[in-house]
Amino acid sequence: MKIALIAHDKKKTDLVQFVTAYQPIFTDHELFATGTTGLRIQEATGLSIHRFRSGPLGGDQEIGALIAQNKMDMVLFFRDPLTAQPHEPDITALIRLCDVYSIPLATNMGTAEILVRGLDRGDLHWRDVVHEQDNK
Numbered sequence: 579m580k581i582a583l584i585a586h587d588k589k590k591t592d593l594v595q596f597v598t599a600y601q602p603i604f605t606d607h608e609l610f611a612t613g614t615t616g617l618r619i620q621e622a623t624g625l626s627i628h629r630f631r632s633g634p635l636g637g638d639q640e641i642g643a644l645i646a647q648n649k650m651d652m653v654l655f656f657r658d659p660l661t662a663q664p665h666e667p668d669i670t671a672l673i674r675l676c677d678v679y680s681i682p683l684a685t686n687m688g689t690a691e692i693l694v695r696g697l698d699r700g701d702l703h704w705r706d707v708v709h710e711q712d713n714k
């Protein structure tokens with residue numbers, strides 16, 4: 579599965595710890611991230627991650643574009659709800675596209691935990707079906 583990892587600055591350490599804790603699961607998947615988040619995770623885990631631009635410079639929109647092309651299967655976005663972001667419209671757009679395309683989205687660690695455990699036990703196999711239909 580293709581998984582996008584994104585965290586606002588005050589949540590980056592949380593996401594790094596989360597990915598570290600679930601590294602055996604993440605290793606089996608294709609990882610994408612916004613610029614700074616991806617760098618932090620790469621440095622901490624050594625995982626291979628395709629990094630886009632930093633969020634405020636368009637990274638959220640790049641990930642949104644993949645969602646619109648049905649090329650992203652899950653988004654883990656550790657948002658900071660207590661800090662104003664200069665690119666708030668991009669964030670809203672990304673979340674909206676997850677809803678448009680029914681892409682599983684976690685905006686906090688509690689939900690992310692459930693999604694990643696579900697991923698591990700095969701709850702996302704329906705995404706393979708979607709991809710198969712896409713290829714017809």
Ligand SMILES: O=C(CO)COP(=O)(O)O
Pocket residue numbers: 584585586587611612613614615616631632633634637638669
């Ligand atoms: O701002 C972000 C998401 O909206 C994250 O971007 P960075 O990973 O580059 O900090």
